[in-house]
Amino acid sequence: MIEHSAIIGFFMFALGAIAGSFTNVLIWRLPRRESIVFPGSHCPVCGKPIKFYDNIPILSYAILGGRCRNCGAKISPRYIFVEAFSGLAFLATYIFYDPLSYIQIIRMIIVLPIFIAITFIDWEHWVIPDELTIAVAAVGIATAPLLGGWKNILDSVIGCAVGLITFYLVSILGKKAFRKEALGEGDIYLMAAVGLLVGWVGALLTIFIAALLGTIGGIIVMLIRKTKQQSDNISMIPFGPFIAAATVIVMAAGDEIIKAYLSLFM
Ligand SMILES: [Zn+2]
Structure with missing residues (x-):
């Protein structure tokens, strides 16, 4: 210690x-x-x-x-x-x-304000400003080589593709299933930017945690608003805050979470 x-x-x-x-x-x-x-x-x-x-x-x-x-x-x-x-x-x-591990400290304190801003803006206005998504991507691109060279850069690029493709597919399926927008364009771009930041395993873990937090958040909001009679409240809350929270969790403890998960099978 x-x-x-x-x-x-x-x-x-x-x-x-x-x-x-x-x-x-x-x-x-x-x-x-x-x-x-x-x-x-x-x-x-x-x-x-x-x-x-x-x-x-x-x-x-x-x-x-x-x-x-x-x-x-x-x-x-x-x-x-x-x-x-x-x-x-x-x-x-x-x-x-x-x-x-000052590079990790620096990248965390740069992205924290960005994710806090995304959380409040998306919650209130249902929009994730492009400036903030671009800032997340820029931090990912700038710090990938510092954290592990070429292997890490490749991981970042694949993470970006994984985030983009997964959310794009979910948004198409969501539109078909619920006949309304389940994931907005802003969520898709943000997830792509997050992939640059956390790599492909991190991107998958972020998506999983965000979905989990989003479900819990959705249930809590539903209970508070007591709008159970509305069948369409599945998309009554924005998803950006949950992507933001999940990314911070993965940046802080992603490796430990994956190790703990894998140890269940060994
Ligand atoms: Zn005044």
Whole structure:
């Protein structure tokens, strides 16, 4: 067991909270086709720019009681939730990985904000912005050679094909079976990008875990909404959040899950 430092741990939490702050910008602006750079942060109600000291992750929201300093408009608790969750996710990444496997730490903290943004945007708007899918693919392409040379690059390319083809076939079959879209175009492209990130075995495992989580999520949502009388609620929730969660699980523990599964037969 390699020692983790408390100072670096705190630094990772703070970095995650800052990343969460930016993720909040993505969640609000990408589906509205606004620039993610200009203008700077402003209150969505009164439009007044937010001063830097009112824009400190987690703290500002807590100090101002989740309200705009200027007009007092209530600000969604999503802001503090995403900042705190992102901080904890970065901290967990640092604690979970051997500090020496820094490439895995770096790729995880780059994709975490992307997947958090995908989760919230797809949940609310039923769309996965292309920018985010391309960012996932770019991380996959950039880090594949660093994690294992040519063999790994080939694995990434096959993973991309496996993700694309599997989801494309499922979407066609889903349309035939349910007479409506079971998987959107955004899900298909995201799964292809995820294949680049996790390779072909990882892609299959991601699809399996996402389907499992999606089924559980679907049942929970159905119970909450109590819309059992509707026969078509099989596609009442978006699939992007489950692909995102499954990918993070596979990146963190895919090898261990596959080893545990194979050991059942040996
Ligand atoms: Zn305001």
